[in-house]
Amino acid sequence: MGRLIKAEFRKTLSLNTWWILIIPLVLVAFWMSFVWGRITNDFADYIGSGTARIIAGQAGVSADALPVGLLSIAHGVNIAQLIPAIFGVFALAGEYSSRTITTTFLTAPNRVSALTAKMITYLLWGALYGLLSFAVAALATVVTVNGDRLPSGGEWLAALGGTVLAYALVTLFGIGFGAVLNRVVLAVILLIGWFLLVENVLLVALWNTSDIFGAILPNGAANGIVGGIAADAFGISSLNLPGDVEHWDKLGLQLAAGAPGVISWWAAALVFLAWTVMFFAAGWASNQRRDIT
Template sequence: MSTPQPPMPQAAPAWQTDPGSAYPTYTSPIPVVRTRLGHALSSEWTKIRSVRSTMWTLGVFVLLVVGIGLLVAALVAANSGTSELNGQNPLSFGVFGLLLGSICLMTLGVLTTASEYGTGMIRTTMVACPSRGRVLAAKAVVFFAVAFTVTLVSVGLVAFADVALLDGARTPSGGEWLKGTLGISLYLALLGLLSLALGSIIRHSAGAITIMIGVVLAPLVIALFMFSDSLDSVRKALFEYSIPNQLSVFYSNSLTSSGPSGWDPLWIMAGVTAAAFAGAYLLLERRDV
């Protein structure tokens, strides 16, 4: 006859009674780790690179900026003589693609926040990271890094191509190179951040995108139809501070002789974006998810 084996030791139960307590307490076998900003950044990076909307919007952005920028430069080079291009900044021909491409960045910025409210994913996000300000900050940092990098690469490619194609144009100075590449990339990334903040405030993708398109195009369109002399000052202000004109300022090609100049559009956009984020944060803390 075989000798009976002693019973195997069993793991301690998860439910245990603390000494002096009549109720059992539960000890989770999963280690509890306090979440930090790095965890939120990793989560938002996983989200933004895994959804299809990111690839589509950024792909269309690159296609518009690079495609239209090269097409305009090629047409100008083929139909303009050396004398007509003399004195012009060759980098300025890239603004046509950037104006259309900005709509793609605004769309992605809105979707980064508003789409989670549409799908209900925001509940899971807030359970995983109860600090709402940290979630908003992580979304802003990840989006800004992606938008700025893609814009800088696209704008830089168009800038070098424009200089190579337009032999009759003057050579841009160092300051013009800096404004036409780094400056414009920071401006568009901030414009996308403004859209992200508006998406958090509105919590509706279509509504926020519509508002942002109106912010970009409406001032210029309204100014074009102001024929009364009494509205001259209003018309002038709308021209000067419209997004298309501010984009042109980075290439020293403003639509008006007054208004923002140099790096002014960047500081204006930074101030407006900061105010929008302050409002988004306050509403995020006070609202239910």
């Protein structure tokens, strides 16, 4: 297994995909965190003084002292996590397109070993992308947010752990999604369209009906891992918000945390893990039978 994992790393490093995708990852994570750092540095004015007083009162602190830097980090890493998902698409679908999958399967003892090595390799790649994304988002946050509004030491660590977890899972999700469709271009277009447009439109359109969609749909659940950490810190997850917060104010608050409809970070992680397992298992099963000639 060690040799297969080493071979997978050599294979990915021999291509340009891994470093080309770092460019949009860094740009998106930095500038989204930079912009939201600017906005959330004046958090009380942004969400409205009345609602700010409710949240601050629950937290037992002054509204000006809330760790709004968490909101900046959450937005940066959440938008940028689409990049490792795209990277994951190339793991299997890319090999079928380039016709290197035959060599991959024939040089391994069996397909299970080859796919397991690929899974472990891309988990590590996802974690590395997560570390880089967090570092860039944290830098933008420190530059734009006042010192008394930055996260505490424990909140920094929680956001880092959540980012690494989310990026590892979303990379596996991309592998499974690409393996099921077996078409790189189609998978990438559908991923971008769903994550950035379709799901967000559905979320807003159906918000009056139910706010549960943000917690159970793939993008919402993925965003809810780091966004849920920010939401929990502010007491603005779906379970913690006071009853006197208006329904649409609730959406605005949770959008500020990058996690509309989120229940809690760990619940979001479990939901997205279920989506990841479903797609990865489907991709795994289809590749056990797929012809490689």
